[in-house]
Amino acid sequence: MxxxxxxxINHYGKEQVLHDVNISIxxxxxxxxxxxxxxxxTTILRIIGGFIKPLSGSIYVGDKDITNLEPEYRNMGTVxxxxxxxxxxxxxxxxxxxxxIKKLPKKVIAEKSDKYLELSGMxxxxxxxxxELSGGQQQRVAIARALAIEPTMLLLDEPMSNLDVALxxxxxxxxxxxxQKIGITTLFITHDQQEALAISDKIAVMDKGRVLQIGTPxxxxxxxxxxxxxxxxxxxxxxxxxEYTNFGIEKEEKPxxxxxxxxxxxxxxxxxxxxxxxxxxxxxVGLLDRVLNSVERVxxxxxxxxTIFFILCGVIFVLSAIISSQDVSAIHPSTGEKIIAIxxxxxxxxxxxxxxxxxxxxxxxxxxxVLVTMIGAGIAEKTGLMEVLMKQSINKVxxxxxxxxxxxxxxxxxxxxxxxxxxLPPLAALVFIGIGRHPLIGMFVGYAGVAAxxxxxxxxxxxxxxxAGFTGQSAxxxxxxxxxxxxxxxxxxAVSAVVL
Numbered sequence: 497m498x499x500x501x502x503x504x505i506n507h508y509g510k511e512q513v514l515h516d517v518n519i520s521i522x523x524x525x526x527x528x529x530x531x532x533x534x535x536x537x538t539t540i541l542r543i544i545g546g547f548i549k550p551l552s553g554s555i556y557v558g559d560k561d562i563t564n565l566e567p568e569y570r571n572m573g574t575v576x577x578x579x580x581x582x583x584x585x586x587x588x589x590x591x592x593x594x595x596x597i598k599k600l601p602k603k604v605i606a607e608k609s610d611k612y613l614e615l616s617g618m619x620x621x622x623x624x625x626x627x628e629l630s631g632g633q634q635q636r637v638a639i640a641r642a643l644a645i646e647p648t649m650l651l652l653d654e655p656m657s658n659l660d661v662a663l664x665x666x667x668x669x670x671x672x673x674x675x676q677k678i679g680i681t682t683l684f685i686t687h688d689q690q691e692a693l694a695i696s697d698k699i700a701v702m703d704k705g706r707v708l709q710i711g712t713p714x715x716x717x718x719x720x721x722x723x724x725x726x727x728x729x730x731x732x733x734x735x736x737x738x739e740y741t742n743f744g745i746e747k748e749e750k751p752x753x754x755x756x757x758x759x760x761x762x763x764x765x766x767x768x769x770x771x772x773x774x775x776x777x778x779x780x781v782g783l784l785d786r787v788l789n790s791v792e793r794v795x796x797x798x799x800x801x802x803t804i805f806f807i808l809c810g811v812i813f814v815l816s817a818i819i820s821s822q823d824v825s826a827i828h829p830s831t832g833e834k835i836i837a838i839x840x841x842x843x844x845x846x847x848x849x850x851x852x853x854x855x856x857x858x859x860x861x862x863x864x865x866v867l868v869t870m871i872g873a874g875i876a877e878k879t880g881l882m883e884v885l886m887k888q889s890i891n892k893v894x895x896x897x898x899x900x901x902x903x904x905x906x907x908x909x910x911x912x913x914x915x916x917x918x919x920l921p922p923l924a925a926l927v928f929i930g931i932g933r934h935p936l937i938g939m940f941v942g943y944a945g946v947a948a949x950x951x952x953x954x955x956x957x958x959x960x961x962x963x964a965g966f967t968g969q970s971a972x973x974x975x976x977x978x979x980x981x982x983x984x985x986x987x988x989x990a991v992s993a994v995v996l
Contacts, residue, residue, distance in 0.1 A: 906945020
């Protein structure tokens with residue numbers, strides 16, 4: 497693995513800027529340096545990129561010492577605070593610049609430029625000049641240019657500092673999404689605590705050239721090591737050991753602890769001395785929450801759906817080879833013909849498989865409706881119609897009715913086909929976070945509601961006709977002359993919604 501290691505890094509400007517900095521960044525990790533202006537964050541980034549050399553210490557990529565390598569030999573992609581784009585070049589020319597410097601073939605340059613323009617959402621702007629773009633679009637171009645050289649590490653030096661608040665939130669989500677898609681090791685520099693907590697795998701909190709604490713966002717927030725970390729990353733109360741009993745704290749040997757405001761419970765407005773009386777609420781993480789947290793961590797590491805699809809295709813091919821070797825067979829329900837399992841990994845079967853992809857696709861009975869449904873779902877999602885309707889339905893609901901309301905909205909969302917699956921589960925997760933419940937439960941509830949709508953619904957939708965296509969093909973395996981009326985599915989679902 498190509499982990500990035502900084503060992504005993506010291507650096508001087510007019511005064512000592514960095515003091516014995518030790519940092520380890522795992523391959524594929526989104527690592528954030530968080531701290532106030534002038535704490536040494538950008539200096540570390542510049543040292544990793546090779547733009548300046550440390551006074552002492554070493555930098556390793558895997559087992560390779562790169563401390564004395566020039567920037568062009570380190571294979572680092574950098575996005576600067578001001579983006580550093582070439583105003584006299586088009587978007588496409590900016591992205592291709594680093595590839596041309598490497599003297600790659602024109603075909604390779606074109607392919608890589610297309611790939612990363614597509615990834616950054618800037619393919620349609622490829623012929624535009626930089627001065628014709630918004631700040632957010634310029635940032636996307638800068639990221640695409642940095643990624644086009646396919647670097648070992650992506651260095652982001654406060655890339656969102658010039659954007660307004662709303663755009664900052666949108667762009668940080670896009671940056672994290674791109675990073676997860678390609679799995680690139682990323683160093684992110686920011687002084688914004690919210691940004692760091694929202695998108696990081698690990699955070700290193702810095703002050704005055706020193707790394708004070710390294711940990712996950714939750715570790716840094718929940719267990720700050722000192723006053724600076726506690727108050728820089730949110731708001732915290734420092735409680736000394738002599739005061740533990742006054743706050744209901746037991747079995748704690750530390751000389752002081754830090755507690756967030758949300759952990760404090762009001763017991764009485766004032767006591768005889770005129771002070772507010774509070775205690776510490778020690779929330780224990782239950783078994784269910786621990787299981788859900790584990791599921792969430794595993795889920796975040798899963799590849800995207802397209803990759804999963806191809807993985808499953810590979811699994812099916814391998815299973816076909818195994819099953820065929822065991823002489824597994826089945827009887828066709830209509831003809832009584834014996835069907836033998838076939839090894840799809842043979843040369844002949846691969847030729848048949850690849851040669852029949854188009855015809856199999858075209859012969860799929862509900863193809864037309866599937867395409868129309870997908871277009872409709874895409875429009876509903878893109879315009880924000882479904883999202884607005886769902887938010888308006890849920891946001892003002894009393895806390896006790898949230899679960900039932902989400903299920904109901906999910907059932908009704910069947911009318912918009914797959915848009916319900918796209919919009920409702922993440923929205924339900926956010927709602928559950930807002931009411932203090934685990935977001936995965938919200939996702940499960942939202943998904944269950946939409947799935948229930950697909951299974952039984954009194955509202956007629958395109959799905960009814962789609963299901964008729966599947967039912968028709970299944971029935972014709974037994975009786976080739978059998979015709980399924982879409983109304984059969986409509987009646988069945990309507991009755992199921994009432995009876996079940």
